[in-house]
Amino acid sequence: MPEKKKHTIAVLPGDGIGPEIMREALKILEAVKQKYSLDLEMKQALIGGAAYDRYRVPLPEETLEVCQQADAILLGSIGGPKWDHLPPDLKPELGGLLAMRRMLNLYANLRPITVYEELKDICPLSPRILTGKIDLVTVRELTHGIYFGQPRGSTETEGIDTMRYRKEEVEKIARLAFSMAEKRRKKVTSIDKANVLHSSMLWRKTVTRVATGFPDIELNHLYVDNAAMQLILNPQQFDVILTTNLFGDILSDESAALSGSLGMLPSASLGDSTHLYEPAGGSAPDIAGKGIANPIAQILSVAMMLDYSLNLQHAARDISSAVRRALKDGHRTRDIATPGSDTVSTREMGDAIRNCL
Ligand code: IPM
Ligand code: MN
Numbered sequence: 001m002p003e004k005k006k007h008t009i010a011v012l013p014g015d016g017i018g019p020e021i022m023r024e025a026l027k028i029l030e031a032v033k034q035k036y037s038l039d040l041e042m043k044q045a046l047i048g049g050a051a052y053d054r055y056r057v058p059l060p061e062e063t064l065e066v067c068q069q070a071d072a073i074l075l076g077s078i079g080g081p082k083w084d085h086l087p088p089d090l091k092p093e094l095g096g097l098l099a100m101r102r103m104l105n106l107y108a109n110l111r112p113i114t115v116y117e118e119l120k121d122i123c124p125l126s127p128r129i130l131t132g133k134i135d136l137v138t139v140r141e142l143t144h145g146i147y148f149g150q151p152r153g154s155t156e157t158e159g160i161d162t163m164r165y166r167k168e169e170v171e172k173i174a175r176l177a178f179s180m181a182e183k184r185r186k187k188v189t190s191i192d193k194a195n196v197l198h199s200s201m202l203w204r205k206t207v208t209r210v211a212t213g214f215p216d217i218e219l220n221h222l223y224v225d226n227a228a229m230q231l232i233l234n235p236q237q238f239d240v241i242l243t244t245n246l247f248g249d250i251l252s253d254e255s256a257a258l259s260g261s262l263g264m265l266p267s268a269s270l271g272d273s274t275h276l277y278e279p280a281g282g283s284a285p286d287i288a289g290k291g292i293a294n295p296i297a298q299i300l301s302v303a304m305m306l307d308y309s310l311n312l313q314h315a316a317r318d319i320s321s322a323v324r325r326a327l328k329d330g331h332r333t334r335d336i337a338t339p340g341s342d343t344v345s346t347r348e349m350g351d352a353i354r355n356c357l
Contacts, residue, residue: 004037004038004039005039006039006040006041007038007039007040007041007071007072007309007310008040008041008042008043008069008070008071009029009040009041009042009043009070009071009072009073009074009305010043010045010063010066010067010069010070010072010073010074011026011042011043011044011045011074012044012045012046012047012063012067012073012074012075012076013044013050013076014047014048014049014050014075014076014077014078014092014096014283015048015049015050015076015077015078015079015080015083015092015283015285015288016076016077016078016079016080016282016283016284016285016288017076017077017283017284017287017288017293017346018048018075018076018077018078018283019076020288020289020291020293020295020346021076021077021279021293021294021295021297021298021299021346022074022076022298023346023347023350024295024298024299024346024347024349024350024353025074025295025298025299025301025302025350026042027350027351027354028299028302028319028322028350028353028354028357029042029074029302031354031357032302032306032315032318032319032357035315035318035357036312036314036315038310038312038315043066043070045060045062045063045066045067046060046063047059047063047075047078047092047096047097047100048078048079048083048092048093048096048097048283049078049079049080049082049083049092049096051063051092051096052083052086052090052092052096056090057090057095058078058083058090058091058092058094058095058096058099059095059096059099059100059103064100064103067100067104067274067276068104068274070274071274071309071310072274072275072276072277072305072309072310073104073274073275073276073277074276074277074278074301074302074305075097075276075277075278076278076279076283076298077278077279077281077282077283077284078092078093078096078097078282078283079091079092079093079096079097079282079283080092080283080285080288081285082285098147098148100276101142101143101269101276102143102148104271104273104274104276105143105271105272105273106142106143106269106270106271106275106276107141107142107143107144107169107172107173107270107271107272108139108140108141108142108173108176108269108270109138109139109140109141109142109248109252109267109268109269109270110137110138110139110140110180110267110268110269110270110304111137111138111140111248111252111255111256111265111266111267111280112136112137112138112266112304113134113135113136113137113138113255113256113258113259113265114134114135114259114264115130115133115134115135115258115259115260116259116260116324116327118324118327118328119259119260119264119327119336121338122260122261122336122337122338123258123259123260124257124258125232125235125258129232129233129234129235131236132236133236134235134236134258135185135239136235136238136239136240136241136255137180137184137239137240137241138241138243138248138251138252138255139173139176139177139180139240139241139242139243139248140243140244140245140247140248140249140252141165141169141170141173141243141244141245141248142245142248142269143169143245144164144165144166144169144245145163145164145165145199145244145245145246146161146162146163146164146244146245146246147245147246148245149161149162149163149164150162150164163197163199163244163246164199165199165202165203165244167202167206170202170203170206170207170210171206171209171210173242174190174206174207174210174211174242175210175213176270177190177240177242178210178211178213178214178217178240179214180240181214181217181239181240182214182216182217184239184240185239186216186217186218186239187217187218187219187220187238187239187240188207188211188217188218188219188220188239188240188241188242189219189220189221189222189227189237189238189239189240189241189242190203190204190207190219190220190221190222190242190243191221191222191223191224191227191241191242191243191244191247191251192204192221192222192223192224192243192244192247193223193224193225193247194221194223195223199244200244203244204221207219207221207242208221224243224247224250224251227241227243227247227251228250228251228254231251231254231255231258232254235255235258241255252265252267252280253280256280256281260335260336261294261335261336262280262281262282262297262335263279263281263293263294263296263297263333263335263336264294264296264297264300264336265279265280265281265297266278266279266280266297266298266299266300266301266303266304267279267280267301267304268301268304268305268308270308274309275305275308275309277301277302277304277305277309278298278301279297279298279301280297281297291345291346291347292333292334292343292345292346293333293335293346294333294334294335294336294346294349295333295346295349295350295353296323296333296349296353299319299323299350299353300319300320300323302319303315303316303317303319303320303323304316306319318357319353319357321356322353322354322356322357323353323356325353325356326349326352326353326355326356329352329356330342331344331348331349331352332344333345333346333349
């Protein structure tokens, strides 16, 4: 028998609900490891506020090294009011997460939306609108745009950020979106603000040009204000949403609401070498430590990791099915429960999903 390939996973629980939901995700990963006799090694490291408290920096050298040497990175969540007073570069978000995205060149953030049959009753859309199947993925550019453009900074009386895109940056993310669409329903909707923003004019022109290399893909363009409305009025029209860093941040939260809760939305940030997997929701400091957070986004991020980084599609599908089963069996954390009905804790949800594996 050939020896099983060994995989190292960097595990970064981070702040807020991060450690709680990570605990459940690792439980699932452990179960999958046993089931498929995988050779997995998990290496924990600190990032964000947790790293700042210990080392006075949100992204220690040591953490970066663990991440660079790993086959994949599993991240919890980052930030919280405790660190809001810090100067921008030491803030968990900027100095931790954004620095990491940039250093590992994690240029594409994939956020797939599934509306589970079992959760249809908590979808905020009326049944009149929720007729067909909603199955979309946001492909968000993650290492450029207004999150990183220069000049940026502030004085007492002025703050400045720069939204800049270069042709090559747009081409790269566009090619990825079109390739993804080829394996899906062959439709890309590119979202910009090309009626006003110069960076969007370039974005639209470039995406249109890239599209000529993908003749079997249908390409549409929407302005971001219209897209925000279309997500509510007719979400079924979307297959692959291709958009900029800031618009993708906003629209992916909006589309997460369609699935019932931000706590359901996993994400994969793809780079040129190591990829990173994290829930799309934040650190939710208001519910941190209470044991009520929804671990599903973190658990589905593990599934994406098995799929994209470890090439273990079967194991990935196993996890998604287990999540579906747990929902079918009626397990609900507070965020996805109908008012007045019974809820389970973070740990109970993790256990329920593991038992379905
Ligand atoms: C996300 C988050 C981050 C972002 C924050 C925490 C910096 O909202 O991953 O969507 O804005 O990208
Ligand atoms: Mn966000």
